[in-house]
Amino acid sequence: MDLNQTLPQIDIPRDMIHLGIGQPSNHLLPIKELEKAAAHCLSKENSFFLAYGEDRGNANFRQTLAEFLTDRYPNRVDPEQLLITNGNSQALDFICTLFTNPGDTVLVEEPSYFLALRIFADRKLNLVSIPVDDNGLVTDVLIKKLETLKPSFLYTIPTYHNPASVTQSFKRRQELVEICAQKNLLVVADEVYHFLNYSDDPPPPMGNWINTCPLISLGSFSKILAPGLRLGWMHTNIDLIKKMAKSGLLDSGGGFNPFTSEIVNSVIRLGLLNTHIQRLKKIYAQRLKIFCHQLRIHLPKQAKFMIPKGGYFIWVKLPDNMDTQSLRKAAQKQNLDFNHGALFSHKKGLKNYIRLSFAFYDEDVLAESARRLGKVISENLS
């Protein structure tokens, strides 16, 4: 059992299994693919991607990405509908600059991605939440909220939700888009796990509806290639692209990441991204199967969870009276860590939930973590 993966971002004690880590195992990082791609694109004579880039991302990379997405989406994606970003965190920050002022209301889901909540808090935004059920964001509550609120945008994670792992149904997607079209409310859809399905294909991405309501679909290479690349994209309608590309930041710096874009362009053109995603899906699907099996064996029956159909996470509900922040402290003493539910709530609710990631550890470690988790939950049931 190999726990000893070092990470730049977090310092993990030697014997600790940290199920909070939402990133690929070190051995799944595609260094050989990037070596090939870098050699491919840097051996050329043409060095245009070393100059200041096009504000929305260089045309050849947007073309490659549009083809990649068109092959996988139900509708054609046009290169003019894409704006290249430094990944979804930066994209969210950029959206805040363009579409909000401090004090504005932004709608988020309950639960939502905890670091997005942090980015919004840094912007001094007023967060109001809409619950998520087994079919994703509850549109009836959204309708109700919009009777009195005028939010700057709605932030949603429609597919393989982080942390709730649910996927919004096709029907709910249509409802959401209709409501937002009627109210002219901008939807920011974080679709970072869309390509990581382990059984059926998910419903169409929200990017499908960019011409129906104001909507920006955020995609990223962090989960399907490597987080350290800091490369992602916005997929939206051409008018919104033009508006964003006119910002001072893009005009001054050129596109957000022309050099890395060109290397990833070669990754895609050489067929390496497709192979890599297939490999990831196979490995994660197997991990998920083993991990869920072990959780079913070791967790007490009061712990409830659904088997996710994709993404990185399992969202476990514990009895209402359990405070998972305290549980986490008890777990740490037994060399286990995870993310507690309140992290994912802008109002510090969800105290009886925990989020478990299966992206970072191999199956044997996940099995061991299920044993440790079962033990610590059982010991802390009142």
Place this chain on the structure above:
Amino acid sequence: MDLNQTLPQIDIPRDMIHLGIGQPSNHLLPIKELEKAAAHCLSKENSFFLAYGEDRGNANFRQTLAEFLTDRYPNRVDPEQLLITNGNSQALDFICTLFTNPGDTVLVEEPSYFLALRIFADRKLNLVSIPVDDNGLVTDVLIKKLETLKPSFLYTIPTYHNPASVTQSFKRRQELVEICAQKNLLVVADEVYHFLNYSDDPPPPMGNWINTCPLISLGSFSKILAPGLRLGWMHTNIDLIKKMAKSGLLDSGGGFNPFTSEIVNSVIRLGLLNTHIQRLKKIYAQRLKIFCHQLRIHLPKQAKFMIPKGGYFIWVKLPDNMDTQSLRKAAQKQNLDFNHGALFSHKKGLKNYIRLSFAFYDEDVLAESARRLGKVISENLS
């Protein structure tokens, strides 16, 4: 004479000489160096730089950069005083997020870098300017302004100013730092041209005073390596670094650019950056000599300019009654373009100035541009 360089960011007509382009000639972009560096770092087993990075930039790259700066600065630079950025435009945007609210006052120089002015305008900041003379920012005016204003920060370009090409004297730097220490005013010093000197070394960078007053020195690889890398750094005191690293954006995305950082780490470790800077300095110094000589020959005596000691630009003063925006239109008809002065003034002053870049074209093109410029100015003198 070879004009046919294509650029992703701007579309330049075939016979146009555009002296507004503030970036290296295509043949000065170091693709071979990056090819070597990518092969060097991607052939290793260790792929930590493909994971989410340390919030302030990965430690090994900050170590390499600290050594690089220490070799060239009068005082030692500590890796803990550095935060890696996506270049100075992104750094300015990030500083706005952390230190300003819409409506806040920010002090800028008159003239100032026009795209920084755009970034501040996007943030709805209230800009107030301090004039620049032959010794840089006029500290007496700063003192006066600070009697009534409480700005969020002061943005200054101390060395080889863009566009004014002046360098702030050592005495003025000391005065500036004393004033800002007393008033607890944050100084944001854009030092992007610091290493591009063509005669004597410049005064110490403002980074020299990071422990004397609140001060962030911005550095970048855009001018000394390649703009498309979108890589730069902040050099400031450890407390400010800690404050910035705690932002939601960095916590969520990890460091701003871990992958490119690792490639540039290899560029520096292989000694390629030093050689590249020496090459750039030699070439730019020669261009500057020829260009100034030709300008002296061809411009009418009413056009005044100083020969810059470094950087990219020549700042030409024309008679007070000349409007260089109209002059620009006349120039374009003769296949010449440049940036007009009002771009560099937040209050649309400086109408009788023009900025000429000598970074993009070879000597023969610069000589031809001097002829065209002399002709168009002479024709438009009243």
